[in-house]
Amino acid sequence: MSYKQVHKKILKALKKEDLRKGSEAATKDELKKRKYAIATHKYSLDWAEDVKNAKSTMLFDVVSSVEKFRKAFEGKNKYFYFARTPQDLKNIIAEIIKPGSTVVKSKSMVGEEIELRQFMESHGIKIYETDLGEFLIQLANEKPAHMVTPAVNMSEERARQLLEPVVGEKLNDVTSMVLGVRKFMRKIFFSADFGMVGANALSADTGSVIFITNEGNGALTSTLPDKLIVITSVEKIYPTLLDAIKAVTTQAIFSGFEYTTYVHIINGPYDFYGPKEIHLILLDNGRIRNDDLKETLLCIKCGACQFACPVFQVVDGAWGYIYTAAIGIPWTAITNSKETARSLAAFCLECGKCREVCPMKIDIPELIRKIKAEEV
Amino acid sequence: MEEKIEKLNSYDWKVRDLFIEDKIETLNKMFQNHGGYFYVAQKKALRDTLLSIIKGKRSLVYTNIRAEYEDLVKKLELETIIKLEKGSVADAKKELFDVDVGILEPDAIAAESGSIVLFDFDGTKSFVAFLPEIFIAVAEESAIFDTVPEALGNLIKKYSKMPATIQIVNGPSRTGDIENKIVRPSHGPKDAYLFLVK
Numbered sequence: 001m002s003y004k005q006v007h008k009k010i011l012k013a014l015k016k017e018d019l020r021k022g023s024e025a026a027t028k029d030e031l032k033k034r035k036y037a038i039a040t041h042k043y044s045l046d047w048a049e050d051v052k053n054a055k056s057t058m059l060f061d062v063v064s065s066v067e068k069f070r071k072a073f074e075g076k077n078k079y080f081y082f083a084r085t086p087q088d089l090k091n092i093i094a095e096i097i098k099p100g101s102t103v104v105k106s107k108s109m110v111g112e113e114i115e116l117r118q119f120m121e122s123h124g125i126k127i128y129e130t131d132l133g134e135f136l137i138q139l140a141n142e143k144p145a146h147m148v149t150p151a152v153n154m155s156e157e158r159a160r161q162l163l164e165p166v167v168g169e170k171l172n173d174v175t176s177m178v179l180g181v182r183k184f185m186r187k188i189f190f191s192a193d194f195g196m197v198g199a200n201a202l203s204a205d206t207g208s209v210i211f212i213t214n215e216g217n218g219a220l221t222s223t224l225p226d227k228l229i230v231i232t233s234v235e236k237i238y239p240t241l242l243d244a245i246k247a248v249t250t251q252a253i254f255s256g257f258e259y260t261t262y263v264h265i266i267n268g269p270y271d272f273y274g275p276k277e278i279h280l281i282l283l284d285n286g287r288i289r290n291d292d293l294k295e296t297l298l299c300i301k302c303g304a305c306q307f308a309c310p311v312f313q314v315v316d317g318a319w320g321y322i323y324t325a326a327i328g329i330p331w332t333a334i335t336n337s338k339e340t341a342r343s344l345a346a347f348c349l350e351c352g353k354c355r356e357v358c359p360m361k362i363d364i365p366e367l368i369r370k371i372k373a374e375e376v
Numbered sequence: 377m378e379e380k381i382e383k384l385n386s387y388d389w390k391v392r393d394l395f396i397e398d399k400i401e402t403l404n405k406m407f408q409n410h411g412g413y414f415y416v417a418q419k420k421a422l423r424d425t426l427l428s429i430i431k432g433k434r435s436l437v438y439t440n441i442r443a444e445y446e447d448l449v450k451k452l453e454l455e456t457i458i459k460l461e462k463g464s465v466a467d468a469k470k471e472l473f474d475v476d477v478g479i480l481e482p483d484a485i486a487a488e489s490g491s492i493v494l495f496d497f498d499g500t501k502s503f504v505a506f507l508p509e510i511f512i513a514v515a516e517e518s519a520i521f522d523t524v525p526e527a528l529g530n531l532i533k534k535y536s537k538m539p540a541t542i543q544i545v546n547g548p549s550r551t552g553d554i555e556n557k558i559v560r561p562s563h564g565p566k567d568a569y570l571f572l573v574k
Contacts, residue, residue: 029556132562133553151553159554178551178559185563190469206538216549216564219506222541223499224469242525259410259489261564263524263544270540272462273499 001321003343010347013318019153023316026152030307033256034357044253047246048359052298054243055235055360058204059297062288065204065237069282072207077269077277084284086114089231092281096229099124101193104185104225106211106218107131108198109147109301110233110283112322113335127196128188130217132181136162145317145324147303148255153316185217195225195275199232200251200300201244208267209280210244212252212260219262228266228275233283235297241265247300254302254359286334292376293367296330298360305354305364311347319347326354330367333376345372399487399520400572406490410547411560412568422514422573423448429510429569430454433476437508439500441481445514449479460500468503478508478565484527485513485520485570492545492570493527495535502543511548511565515572 001009013019038044058065070080083089093116097103103125111117117138120127129138133151137144139162144150151159160171167180197218201210209230211218222228238244245263252260269275287297305326306312312325321340323331329348333341345368354364370376400416407414417425426448430436435456438449450457458464458471480501484493492513494501505511521527524544532538549564560566 026556130563131553132551136553149553154554156555156557174554174557175559177554178562182561182563186473189563190473208538214549215551215553215562216506217562219502219543219549220563223502223506241528245525245528259491259546261410261546261549263546265542265544266540267538267542268540270499270502271497273460273468273503274540 001337001340001343003346006319006340006343006347009318010315013315019316020314023153024313026149027307027313027316030149030152030256034254034304034307037253037256037258040258041249041253044250048250048254051238051243051247051250051300052360054238054240054247055298055300057239058237059235059294062234066234066282068204069202069207069237072204073202073280074207075268079277079279081279081281082284083281086283086285089114089281089283090116090119093120093229094123096227096279097123097125097194100126102126102128102188102191103194103196104128104130104189104192104221105196106198106213106221107134107150108196108231109144109323110198110231111196112144114283114285116231128185128192130185130189130221131213131215132178132217135181139163139166143317143322146306147301147323147328149303189220189224192225194227194229195221195223196229196231197222199230199236201247202232202237203239203241203244204237205240206267208241208244208265210248210263210265212248212263214257214261216262218264222264222266223274226276228269228278230266230278230280231283232280233285234287235299250359251300251302254300254304254357256304290334292370293330293334295362296327296334296367298362299327299331300360302359304357304359308353308357310349310351310353320344327358327362327364327367329371330364333371338371338376341371342374348372396517396520399522403485403487403490403520403570403572406488407547407570410490410568411550412490412547412570414570414572416572416574418574419444422571425571426452426512429512430477433510435475436477436479437472437475437504438479439504441479441514445479445481460503462498462500472503472507475508477510477512478504479512479514480504482513482515482519483531485515486522486524486527487520488523490546491524491527493524493531494543494545495531495539496541496543497539499540502541505543505545506564508565509561510567510569511545512569512571513545515570517572517574520572
């Protein structure tokens with residue numbers, strides 16, 4: 001995206017008064033929730049520090065971290081793949097999933113990053129996003145506005161317009177929308193050929209995949225289909241299972257959830273019910289050989305910096321391409337395009353709010369400055 | 377010596393409840409906070425409460441419960457009662473599509489976070505915890521630990537191997553994805569009950 005394109009997108013968003021108001025209300029609410037969640041957990045700040053230290057040790061030498069995890073993960077009916085580029089990952093997916101198959105998918109920013117859903121659809125695969133926010137984004141054919149709450153800017157009315165034709169019922173309020181989707185999706189969960197999940201963390205000692213959800217969509221995605229595919233990226237590896245548990249807890253707390261309803265720790269396929277094989281694809285996509293913006297990899301994708309950003313508070317998802325606002329800009333530079341990141345960086349106010357709220361204490365303004373100044 | 381003092385100072389005394397009564401109190405508070413229901417019940421009262429929960433329901437699935445509770449569950453007047461264990465139901469998926477109630481005994485409970493911890497080797501516990509509309513966990517006092525990491529450490533030692541999955545359940549499923557309005561259920565159970573049997 002050029003500077004002009006970004007400018008145009010932001011101006012367009014500024015003219016939508018309902019989006020501006022909705023966005024302002026939602027961000028305020030999210031920050032309040034976050035403050036409460038941090039206060040509830042006596043150890044939240046200590047754990048954030050532990051997570052940063054644990055992550056730093058793994059990021060010091062990403063290649064050997066990947067190797068350690070691979071060794072711990074691989075086993076009977078457990079297949080490990082390394083994808084250097086988005087195309088590599090798509091080729092692997094095309095090998096595993098044949099056209100005509102049905103896939104139920106949990107939310108994954110890695111999937112969004114490489115536009116995997118769009119690829120799978122073009123490959124003749126029927127894919128359903130099972131997280132409600134992400135399902136709305138799929139139906140609207142849009143990009144997520146936020147890393148944790150993708151449809152944060154969507155109004156109830158718009159959600160109704162999108163859901164009614166799919167569910168085939170009149171949906172009078174939010175409750176009937178949620179229940180309508182539950183009914184619609186349950187049949188698909190039970191007949192899907194593949195489940196696909198992202199990971200919030202991986203542990204190098206036990207080779208476990210850890211992910212969290214509130215809706216239980218991840219529970220059904222990882223339990224009902226016969227084959228499970230995990231797509232994730234290299235910076236999610238932690239030395240131990242305990243570190244990984246601390247990481248997902250920290251991510252939830254700083255996202256504003258006191259607790260998430262489910263924490264799933266997957267070690268292997270079941271020997272009776274549930275998936276019989278697990279395929280795990282680890283994506284690099286510019287992360288490993290990126291020394292100048294390496295600090296970005298400490299990010300646990302809690303999205304607190306996005307909510308704290310005054311630009312995001314007004315235009316939300318319009319300021320970004322897939323990864324939006326604050327830490328989204330260095331993420332764009334690493335995983336997508338430096339040119340787009342530079343165009344986005346021009347709109348940063350350098351207020352430093354993002355750095356204040358980051359649990360990993362990442363110097364986000366400095367990363368954005370480097371991008372602005374063409375130092376990377 | 378200095379090192380020892382530092383260790384003592386860094387230990388968070390407030391986090392740990394010393395007495396079982398305090399642990400149960402914390403557990404009660406936390407589980408209700410998640411939107412679940414918590415009961416401390418005598419064995420006889422358990423039956424009555426179960427009866428009131430399953431009133432009007434049609435089907436039930438259970439796994440991993442000790443013989444005395446199994447007798448109780450079997451005697452509940454329901455159209456369908458399925459015992460889920462390795463090899464028991466040929467097509468469990470079909471049977472459990474719209475099952476009303478699921479009952480199991482959890483492997484551990486973490487008081488501080490109000491969490492139900494399941495060590496699932498064959499998929500049965502996950503099916504029972506995720507698919508029914510109502511999820512009931514019946515636990516004994518000995519299953520209570522302070523924290524999730526403590527519970528996991530003990531269970532890994534007990535089983536001396538890792539299960540296929542470890543599931544940590546904090547109440548019933550929910551979503552806030554449309555305008556931040558919280559709705560229960562989403563894809564998992566609508567209600568979650570935790571019974572502590574004396």
